[in-house]
Amino acid sequence: MHFQDIADRVSDVRDRIGAAVARGGHAQNVTIVAVTKTHGIDAVEAAWRAGVSDVGENRVQEALHKMDETSVPVRWHLIGHLQRNKVKGAVERFVLVHSIDSERLAHAVHDYGVSRGAPVDVLIQVNTSGEDSKGGFALRDLPPAAERIAGMTGMRVLGAMTMAPLDAPEGELRRVFGGAREARAILARACGPLVTELSMGMSNDYEVAVEEGATMVRLGTILFGARDQ
Numbered sequence: 001m002h003f004q005d006i007a008d009r010v011s012d013v014r015d016r017i018g019a020a021v022a023r024g025g026h027a028q029n030v031t032i033v034a035v036t037k038t039h040g041i042d043a044v045e046a047a048w049r050a051g052v053s054d055v056g057e058n059r060v061q062e063a064l065h066k067m068d069e070t071s072v073p074v075r076w077h078l079i080g081h082l083q084r085n086k087v088k089g090a091v092e093r094f095v096l097v098h099s100i101d102s103e104r105l106a107h108a109v110h111d112y113g114v115s116r117g118a119p120v121d122v123l124i125q126v127n128t129s130g131e132d133s134k135g136g137f138a139l140r141d142l143p144p145a146a147e148r149i150a151g152m153t154g155m156r157v158l159g160a161m162t163m164a165p166l167d168a169p170e171g172e173l174r175r176v177f178g179g180a181r182e183a184r185a186i187l188a189r190a191c192g193p194l195v196t197e198l199s200m201g202m203s204n205d206y207e208v209a210v211e212e213g214a215t216m217v218r219l220g221t222i223l224f225g226a227r228d229q
Contacts, residue, residue: 024211035220113154128179159197
């Protein structure tokens with residue numbers, strides 16, 4: 001698959017993002033993270049040619065394989081769950097880990113950052129939808145957890161990440177995304193002024209996410225078409 005129309009798709013998405021920023025009134029810059037899950041390196045390279053420099057992967061091993069197979073200098077984001085026993089072998093090659101979803105994982109990443117002598121850039125995953133199937137910190141539990149995380153010098157917390165329910169109505173999307181914005185504020189009070197990022201919104205809901213303040217949107221289908229099964 002050569003993704004011949006990806007430049008047009010990216011242009012359309014950027015226009016829609018610009019309009020959503022204007023509607024939302026947050027005046028933020030928005031980074032497109034191209035999600036290449038189940039696609040090959042041709043998707044990574046097509047995104048790069050279309051001007052998208054950030055690529056997200058859900059699975060560590062799939063990402064590492066693609067990193068080894070392509071030479072285009074994209075910035076790799078880990079957007080899926082990270083197992084604690086995979087931290088050492090995985091974290092080094094990602095510019096940002098979006099999915100710190102528990103204090104146990106935070107401790108493991110902190111320990112790795114201390115051991116290598118440089119903090120790991122992360123987002124704290126929050127579960128603002130209340131779905132049992134989604135990981136992350138509940139909003140009610142975040143203030144004390146954020147205070148403890150602030151002391152983990154092996155990590156550098158840059159913001160919050162969340163996922164909305166699939167096919168949720170607009171009102172529910174706004175509640176979920178607004179909760180993530182509140183989570184970012186909690187983290188900023190505990191962890192300091194570097195906490196500016198808000199990773200939320202996918203192909204089906206990114207415009208609402210941007211209206212609610214997203215600074216990163218994770219887009220797959222809208223850029224590359226339906227994923228292979």
